[in-house]
Amino acid sequence: MSLNLDPTSTTASTEAGWLTALRRECVLRRAIILQGQIQDLAPDPLGAGRWLSNRDLALRLLKEQGHAEVVVWDRVHGLSGVDARTWGQLQSQALQGAQAASSREARPGDDYDLGGPPPAPARTVAAASARRGPAVTPEDFLATVALHMLQPDGDRPIAFVIDGASLLFGAASALSEVERGWLLRIGRATREAPVSTAPDTLRRPRTLLLLLADGTPPGLPPTMFLNNPQFGTVTVAAPSREQRQAALLRLAHVFHLEAPLLPGSTVLTDMTDALDGMSLRDLVNLARLSRQQDSPMRPQALIALYRHGTRHSPWESLDRDKLAEARERLGRRVKGQPQAIAAVERVLRRAYTGLAGLQHSQQQRTPKGVLFFVGPTGVGKTELAKALAQFLFGDEEACLRFDMSEFNHEHADQRLVGAPPGYVGHEDGGQLTSAVCQRPFSLLLFDEIEKAHPRILDKFLQILEDGRLTDGRGQTVSFAESMIVFTSNIGAAEIDPDTPDVRAAFVERVREHFCHTLGRPELLGRIGESNIVPFNFITSTDFLVAIGRSKLGPLRQRLREKWGITELVFDDETRILEAIAARVDRSAGGRGMPGALTTCLIDPLSDFLFETLGGPHESRGRSLRVVQLGRGAHLDFEWA
Numbered sequence: 171m172s173l174n175l176d177p178t179s180t181t182a183s184t185e186a187g188w189l190t191a192l193r194r195e196c197v198l199r200r201a202i203i204l205q206g207q208i209q210d211l212a213p214d215p216l217g218a219g220r221w222l223s224n225r226d227l228a229l230r231l232l233k234e235q236g237h238a239e240v241v242v243w244d245r246v247h248g249l250s251g252v253d254a255r256t257w258g259q260l261q262s263q264a265l266q267g268a269q270a271a272s273s274r275e276a277r278p279g280d281d282y283d284l285g286g287p288p289p290a291p292a293r294t295v296a297a298a299s300a301r302r303g304p305a306v307t308p309e310d311f312l313a314t315v316a317l318h319m320l321q322p323d324g325d326r327p328i329a330f331v332i333d334g335a336s337l338l339f340g341a342a343s344a345l346s347e348v349e350r351g352w353l354l355r356i357g358r359a360t361r362e363a364p365v366s367t368a369p370d371t372l373r374r375p376r377t378l379l380l381l382l383a384d385g386t387p388p389g390l391p392p393t394m395f396l397n398n399p400q401f402g403t404v405t406v407a408a409p410s411r412e413q414r415q416a417a418l419l420r421l422a423h424v425f426h427l428e429a430p431l432l433p434g435s436t437v438l439t440d441m442t443d444a445l446d447g448m449s450l451r452d453l454v455n456l457a458r459l460s461r462q463q464d465s466p467m468r469p470q471a472l473i474a475l476y477r478h479g480t481r482h483s484p485w486e487s488l489d490r491d492k493l494a495e496a497r498e499r500l501g502r503r504v505k506g507q508p509q510a511i512a513a514v515e516r517v518l519r520r521a522y523t524g525l526a527g528l529q530h531s532q533q534q535r536t537p538k539g540v541l542f543f544v545g546p547t548g549v550g551k552t553e554l555a556k557a558l559a560q561f562l563f564g565d566e567e568a569c570l571r572f573d574m575s576e577f578n579h580e581h582a583d584q585r586l587v588g589a590p591p592g593y594v595g596h597e598d599g600g601q602l603t604s605a606v607c608q609r610p611f612s613l614l615l616f617d618e619i620e621k622a623h624p625r626i627l628d629k630f631l632q633i634l635e636d637g638r639l640t641d642g643r644g645q646t647v648s649f650a651e652s653m654i655v656f657t658s659n660i661g662a663a664e665i666d667p668d669t670p671d672v673r674a675a676f677v678e679r680v681r682e683h684f685c686h687t688l689g690r691p692e693l694l695g696r697i698g699e700s701n702i703v704p705f706n707f708i709t710s711t712d713f714l715v716a717i718g719r720s721k722l723g724p725l726r727q728r729l730r731e732k733w734g735i736t737e738l739v740f741d742d743e744t745r746i747l748e749a750i751a752a753r754v755d756r757s758a759g760g761r762g763m764p765g766a767l768t769t770c771l772i773d774p775l776s777d778f779l780f781e782t783l784g785g786p787h788e789s790r791g792r793s794l795r796v797v798q799l800g801r802g803a804h805l806d807f808e809w810a
Contacts, residue, residue, distance in 0.1 A: 548759025
């Protein structure tokens with residue numbers, strides 16, 4: 171195919187590395203496996219503004235190399251590149267060459283019968299009369315290929331191409347007898363192909379079989395091509411950063427953006443980095459998508475629309491005014507942890523300014539931020555993660571929580587990324603990868619990470635380094651739009667709450683755990699010690715009172731919605747909350763305060779409403795007073 175998107179561009183492009191490798195292998199090998207990004211696009215070096223698929227470039231190179239015929243076969247269309255008459259001639263030449271070679275050898279039992287002679291040309295032409303190309307079975311095609319490869323190199327080398335080779339054979343471990351016969355024919359032909367060292371043949375391309383694998387290797391047994399000098403492998407790599415930038419400049423006149431893509435501009439640099447992992451076909455689709463919009467778009471918004479189907483990225487709404495409220499808004503939900511909230515605020519500010527490589531960096535494929543919350547149980551680590559998700563994405567449900575105590579055995583990583591092919595549940599994908607695919611703008615909370623099996627931690631190396639993970643189905647999932655938070659209780663049982671420098675003590679315990687206990691110092695390096703956020707021990711009554719006071723707001727709202735009670739009044743709110751806090755076990759941190767509120771306040775209030783009211787209409791517009799009886803947590807209620 172070709173696309174004429176730029177009729178004026180004259181940008182010169184050097185030959186891709188895989189084309190150079192293919193040019194070299196054509197002179198050396200008898201069979202070549204071409205795999206990788208075969209269906210991606212590349213600028214046509216012979217036509218300004220035109221684009222070709224890598225497949226078509228490979229076929230063109232074979233012609234330029236001197237192959238007299240380039241014969242392409244696939245299961246759907248049969249043969250292409252030659253007509254029925256030419257194919258019949260190739261079959262006849264192959265058969266005649268095999269018969270001549272057999273006569274010269276004249277050794278009983280040694281012939282080139284590789285499954286019977288090919289059909290006569292007349293039958294092939296007749297069978298192809300109703301088709302676009304000659305109708306040729308895999309047996310006929312491979313028999314002709316094998317016979318040609320067994321002939322000495324001549325002046326007219328032929329290139330035989332199997333398009334979609336990955337669909338020709340089944341799994342290497344489950345080949346049928348027919349497929350084994352095909353492979354035996356290919357293997358024997360490449361193994362027994364004549365070798366010539368005549369000077370006039372050393373720089374000439376050879377008659378060869380090219381297997382186009384369409385992104386994945388064909389189902390060949392490894393013993394057939396590994397360490398086999400007759401087989402070569404050429405991989406078409408994903409476009410590099412330079413190729414993506416050159417393609418953007420080539421398509422600059424097509425893009426409908428707020429700012430033009432000019433050489434050396436920040437817009438061009440940022441967009442090039444944001445497109446990491448995308449193919450050139452994706453870039454062409456992006457250019458077309460931008461032309462479908464009513465108004466010019468920012469590059470990041472365009473990419474978000476293309477990738478996720480949304481025009482607005484929550485990260486783009488991270489402005490200065492919103493950040494100025496971060497400490498206050500997070501502090502409404504998490505009490506007694508001002509240092510932890512300040513550390514989170516610093517990470518968000520680095521994201522906003524781009525000084526930490528999170529939002530506007532050249533490595534936009536990595537997660538937007540990584541935080542490691544460590545501290546005693548019940549001090550607000552999970553609550554702060556949920557509050558951060560609410561602040562960033564406007565929805566607490568954007569906090570995708572994974573309890574790592576459920577991943578404490580060796581093969582639990584399959585639950586995260588999905589089972590390998592052939593295993594039960596392979597089609598379902600993994601819990602982590604599927605969740606990120608469905609909700610790319612999210613905060614990933616890995617709770618109690620120290621309880622996970624060490625093998626699970628290896629997955630996080632790839633996520634933190636490359637920002638991507640491949641699931642069991644072979645689908646690559648990007649974590650570039652997510653934020654990652656780990657929580658842990660490492661060291662909480664050993665550290666004295668009265669330690670002068672609690673933060674340093676927790677950081678030392680975390681370092682010892684990763685470097686010595688787990689032997690994973692590289693994971694700690696990916697997280698970064700500056701991103702370790704220790705939480706304070708909660709021993710003060712003031713912290714518990716603050717937690718209890720934060721829970722009274724939802725209670726008042728519920729009373730207003732359900733019963734129409736306009737106000738819930740305390741005789742002395744602080745004194746009542748202190749009395750309730752006195753019943754809390756401090757070893758559980760602040761986690762016991764909601765339970766104490768339920769026992770001391772909510773349950774008695776439920777009994778009072780049930781016994782005194784016949785329905786919501788009786789309390790509508792009234793105020794309710796909470797009275798403390800004595801100095802304890804025993805409460806009574808009366809209508810104001």
